[in-house]
Amino acid sequence: MFSIYILTYNEELDIAPCIESAMLSDDIIVVDSCSSDRTVEIASRYPVRVVQHAFESHGRQRTWMLESILPKYGWVYILEADERMTPELFAECTQSIGNPDYIGYYVAERVMFMNRWIRYSTQYPRYQMRLFRHGKVWFTDYGHTEREVCDGATSFLKETYPHYTCSKGLSRWIEKHNRYSTDEAKETVHQLENGTVVWRDLFFGKTEVERRRALKDLSLRLPARPFLRFLYMYFLLGGCLDGRAGMAWCTLQAFYEYLILLKVWEMQYLPTPTLEETLSQSDKSKVVATQIAGEG
Template sequence: MFSIYILTYNEELDIAACIESAQLSDDIIVVDSYSSDRTVEIARRYPVRVVQHAFESHGRQRTWMIQEVPTQHEWVYILEADERMTPQLFAECLEAIKTSEYVGYYAAERVMFMNRWIRHSTQYPRYQLRLFHKAKVWYTDYGHTEREVCDGPTGFLKETYPHYTCSKGLTRWIEKHNRYSTDEATETLRQLESGTVSWKTLLWGRSEVERRRALKDLSLRLPWRPGLRFVYMYVFLGGFLDGQAGFAWCTLQAFYEYLILIKVWELKYQPVPSIENVNSDISSDEKEVEAAITSTSP
């Protein structure tokens, strides 16, 4: 058996269905980032443990969770609130942990958007590390998300999991990706200044995960990224085969790329002043005004 972590923040619309899909496991832990909605209240209706920890970043949250939150089993599965466990995937995970050949396994997501599976324009199968031995994996930050570090070889699962990426509505999706684009802009700027593109990994990487990450490092350096991304997803990946939902999905991804580019420009040429600097400038102006008044006084 393996334990299941569920990461949450204001997930009252998704948490019940997520927990119900995970109840195949006998050890479920909800790790909440101090939600301000009814997430925790709903979660506590189920036979699960609820732990709260202030969110710093995706990488740090996961590393803290693995190291500080005890589990009944050495193997764990990470489930996001807008994802679902399936009986088929659960059964394959049980078989996978019987061997000591790998320290972790990647599973592919099925992006669900506008009531259908966006198969073509989402680079399916796109893998995420989900099942692993908790003593062998930790995380680092990368852009708005995280990257895993594995102390040993990893494998790939055949079964997939549904990811309801827009389950809370398009407004929430846009708000979330507005936040994400800020972190991605910072990471893009760092990559452009000090990062490199590994052509060897891009062309001959050992896995789809390595090649996809190398492709992302390359894409950061390409001109006209938003337009190129739309053409790549809609035409070359076959997004047009996903119908109206595919067109909408590709358009949203191009918009997200454009938002990142604008914020990269802002960071380079028009950085937003911090509140400390603003207060300092106000204090300086006040002192100048006070000095001027004093000098003109009889």
């Protein structure tokens, strides 16, 4: 048996089916980032532990969770609220944790969008570190998401998990990716100034994870990134085979890339106000407010 952590923030629409899919385990821990909706109320109806912790970043939230909330079992699985555990994946997990050669396993997602599995344009199979021995894996921030640091050998599972990326509607997706694009822009600026492309991993990487990360490092340095991303996803990866949903998915991803690019330009070329200028502007606002109040 292994424990399952579920990460949430305003997930009242997804939290119940997510927990129910995970109840094959008898140790489920919901780690909520101080939701303002009914997430905690709904989660509390189930035989699970619910812990709240203010969100700082994806990497820090996972690290805090692993260090502060001890699981019942030595192996853990990280599940997000818009994802589901399947009986087939659970069975493979329970079998795999008995192998002493590995301390963690990567699991591939199946992106579900517009009631369809986006098979081609999502670089399937795209793997994430999800199942691991507690105390042997931790996380650092990278862009809007995180990257794992592993103390030992890792492997890959055959079973996959469904990821309902737009289960709360397109408006929520756009809102999230507007926030994500700011973090990705910051990471892009940092990588352009300090990072490099590992060409060996790009062409001869041992795993999909190594090749994908090298490809991302290269993509940060390419011109016309939004246009190239659309061409890469829709034609080279075969997103055209995903039908109408594939066209919509590739268009949204190109828009997301363009938003990152615009924010990179903004960070590089628009002056950032100093603390004195910010305070000065605040004082001016107070004066204007006082004058308006006096006229009233």
